[in-house]
Amino acid sequence: MFKRIFRNKSKKEILVDVGIGLTKSVLIALFVGAVLVAPGGVAGTLKVANDVFGEKPLGSRDRKKLRRTLYYLKSKKLIHIQSQYQKDVFTLTKPGWFAARRLYNSFVIEKPREWDGRWRIVIFDIPETKKGKRELFRYKLRALGLANVQKSIWAHPFECREQVFYLAREIFILPYVRYIVADEITGEQDLRRRFEL
Template identity: 35%
Template sequence: MRKPSFSKKSQNLLENFIESDTFTATAGKFLLMTLALGGIVFAGALAPGILLATKKKKHFHKYNPKQLQNAIYNLKKRNLIEIIQEGNTKTKVRLTNKGNERVREFCFETLRITKPKRWDKKWRILIFDIPTSPKIYNQARNALREKIKKLGFYQMQKSVWVCPYECEDEILFVAEAFSVQKYIEIITAEKLLHENYLKKKFNLN
């Protein structure tokens, strides 16, 4: 059974990432990211069809046809993509469940919160109350805590974290990765009682 596709917020995050000026990845990862945003359907031979379908992507020029062609066959060999014939003329390429998981892993590993040039003087407060059982929730809580630390959040209380930058999409992506979306809340505040201390922590004016 095929797993559900990425949520809308995850798709937006993925699209922003693949179109960013700092995007760096192998040809294989580039194709996985592209396919995560929707399967590719084309007429004709496999390699030329995929090359044509991905040509409009911003970073297409970073890869030569040989790199992309090798990536197609390597992804197929590793069961990350599946190639389906639709009638006599059309071919469809899409991610397998394993491919979807690999994309999530890659996005999770490279996820960052963008710091704007000017702070909007708002605080983003993350609160979570994840159950203690079953055991998988304990693992999810610990992994979530470690990830938000790496994203630059500051811990105000046991399960209360703060960040001065817009980060809702990023946090929802992380929560979705651990299947704990319903146990988190994100609050945007314009004033905090001890914000002068936090401003120093985040080097804000």
């Protein structure tokens, strides 16, 4: 369903189209919440505003955008909106969960016909106060297929800058993440075996 929305748009157009970008962000934020908060169920709860806009207070324009997006998703029967303890709780419906999963899984690292011999290295130093986001980022890097070289150092032989930075932006940890392209890594034979190079 959502793949059809993006099919005829360039990457630039998707980034400029705030409504579609926000819809995508909300779905992925809820999908990540379902995995981490309620792994035993189809729909997990999450404070969407924090995950979509970060920890800063929402401005009136952001609130309006978020409200329109949430009710659009509700009209498509992709999410439920329920009031609990004077707060709105957003949950994915079963169709919404599958749509969000397809969207999330679309972020895969493409394998080129021939490796260029260079390593893509991701390093990060995320504060202890953001421990949950740090663990989530590690989980996502592993899901993307990166290899854990050391505790906060991950590597992949193929270009993955776009995917890594997208994930970092989604979790609001972009300032703590660095992306390095290197010609060699000490002990890279283990990585070559890991990626069958």
